Structures are given as structure tokens and as C-alpha cells.
Amino acid sequence: MSLDIFLDLLLMLSSLVLAWMSIFSASLFRCIVFFVCLGLLVTIVWGQMGAYDVAIAEAAIGAGITGSILLAALNRIRARGKSEQENK
């Protein structure tokens, strides 16, 4: 039994757990951070399966661009909320 199967089981378990935490975490910032981590983990999964083109694209688009877009949107919502709380 090669040791590859342990890496595969670890990646599978981690991606399932990260997906759960990415949706149901307490704070929104943590959700987005876990989503970026999920994107980087599935990059390794694509590499394990031999799909190297998809791995490069997922690392750049799925983790990089989508992560920064989500953080920019969160900042847009949070900035007004904070100023509201300070004015109260």
C-alpha cells in the first residue's frame, strides 16, 4: 500500500472540513479566509490528479482573484457599518 493514499485521504478530509468552516464560521472574515485556504488545497488536489493546467488556473483565479473580490466586497459593507456604530 503506497503512501499516496494517505495524502489523498488527508486532502479529502481537509477540503470537506474547510468547506464546512468556510460557510458556517462565526465571523465573515474568517469564512473568506477559509475559502481561500480551500482554493489552495484543491490546487494540490488537481496536482495530485494530474490536471496541471487546472491547478495553475485555480491557484490564480479561484484563490487569488475570487479571494480579493470577496474581501473588497466585505470591506465595502463593513466600512459603513463601523461608521454607523461610531455615530450612535
Added chain:
Amino acid sequence: MFRDIDLEYKGAVIDPKASPLISGLLVAALLFVLIWMLLNHEVHYGEIQHLVDDNLNLSGVSNPVTAVLLNFRAYDTLLELAVLLIAVIAVLPTHDYPAPILQKTAAAEKRLVIIALQRWISPALLLFAGYLLWAGASQPGGAFQAGSLLAGACVLLSQTGSYRINYTSIIARSLLVVGLAAFVAVALALIGFAGNLLNYPTNYAGLIILLIEAGATVSIATALASLYSGLLEPCFFEFNRSAP
């Protein structure tokens, strides 16, 4: 489910009107049905893979994924570029201000680290994107990967705060369109020469693919970077506007 939309920053995690029990049971039932279907799935592969392998030397490139994306299924890539352009048009800021595409504003003192990082990394990113575009013909790489790397470089440039990129200027708009325009021009020219849509002649297939990929790289980079920039605050670039 969507009648009152929740936008509270510190709101509840689970919708109070949703019932976790019923949704959990239904999703678990779906999950079991899908896993049962996967375990009893009779694998039959090879039909299309043999077609791709046999015609790979006629396609002009030696990377099978690039051959499928830009030669065998080129129509899908053309439509994908069009869909990306539609998404960007929906997101671009509604007010266009007549500014040049790149403006240098005065940098605030507290962003020194990211400015130093940007100065070191941006040339390397540009070079690596060009390499990915060129190497896509024989190794993993291609237009989408290179374009997204360039988009990451543009996002880094926006984050330094010392450059202001105007994505509604004439240059930016033509960069957005050049990918789709190159693809459609090649398709129309091939209707004239070969009589068929996107039927590349075998001698020039590699060159045609490289031209289309170059246009698509620039287009994808501008599109993804403007998707990011459309979400920043309108006053993001207003600090330190008057440079000394």
C-alpha cells in the same frame, strides 16, 4: 428565503426562518443517492480521448488541453470570452471620468512594504505571464493562466495606493475587447478561406492559436482586474490626490 435579505456584518449564521432538520435530511438523502450512483457507475472511457490523441499532431500544439480549448472546442472559448465581457460591462462603474489609464498619485507613508513588494514582483509577474502564454503550446499553461497572473499583478498595483487605473478609458476598453475581436476576426477570415467556422488550416494552426491566445490573455487580465476594481470604494483613490 430571499424576502428579507440579510446584510448585517455581525448577524446570525443560520437563517432563523430556515429549518435545519428538514434541509439536512433532504440534502443527506440527495448525497446518499449520488454516492450510490457513483459506486455503481460503469466506467466507459476512451472514445473521445482516442479522437483527441489521434488528431493532436494536426492541431498545431502538443498540449492536449490547449488543443481542446483553442482548436477542437474553439467555439466554446469564444463564447466564454463573450460571457466574461458581459459580466465586466455589468460591473464597470457607471460614472466615467476622463482620466488617463494610469495615474500616479502621492503615496501614503504607511504603505511602504507593499510598494516595495510591488516594485520587485511586478516585472517578474509580467515575465512569467509571457512565459506561461508561450509555454502553453507544449506544457501546462496557456491564455487563461497567463491572463489571471496578469490580473493578479494589476490587483497588486491597485493595492499600493500610488497608482490609479481607470478601467473606463479608451485604452482599457480596447484592451477588454481585443480578445473577442481577434477571435471573431479569425473566425470570419476562416469562413472566407476554408468555408467552415474555425476550421484552422494545418500549416498555420500553431500561429493562429498563438495570436488568439495573446489577445485572450490581455482581455482576460483586463476583465478580471476591472471586476476587482469595480468593487472598491469610489473614494478609494481620492486620498492624497493632489501630489506635491
Added chain:
Amino acid sequence: MSSALLYSITGVGLFAIGLLGVVLASHIIRKVLALNVMGVGIFMLLIALAKQNAFTIDPLPQAMVLTGIVIAAAGTALALNLMVRLYEIEKTQQDKL
């Protein structure tokens, strides 16, 4: 059980987690994240089904997943833009009150 079969089961599991998130989560950003998780699950299923043995992988699903990643990012950006516009409309109405 080959590793490709296990990965396809993981892909289906990710799809189910994302579906549960879309139904149950409250904030719009959580729903968007759950949609993206569903997308990642479907990509994993596609590529796991494309792997025939330990050495060769079918190039056609790879091209489909490549297209899917780009379109998913564009769709996420559009959804977040709509959310920001909705937030601004609500804020303007609240300021008028």
C-alpha cells in the same frame, strides 16, 4: 477503491455541503461562498471522473473545468456587486428615515 473514486465522492460531498449552505446560511456573502463551494465540488467530480488510470487524464473535462473556473469567478464578482448596490440602496433609505 481507487483514489479517483474517493475524490469523486469528496466532490459530491462538497456539492452537498454547498447546497446546505445556500439553503441555511443567513448573510448573502455566506450564500455566495456556498455557491462557490458547490462549484468546487462539481469541478472535483468532473476531473475525478476524467482520470482513467494512474497516468493518463482525459483533456476534455480539464478544458470544461478551466472554462468553469473563469465563469464562476465572473459570476461571483457580479453577485457581490449586486449585493453592494443593494446595501447602498438600503442605506440611502435608512438615512432618509
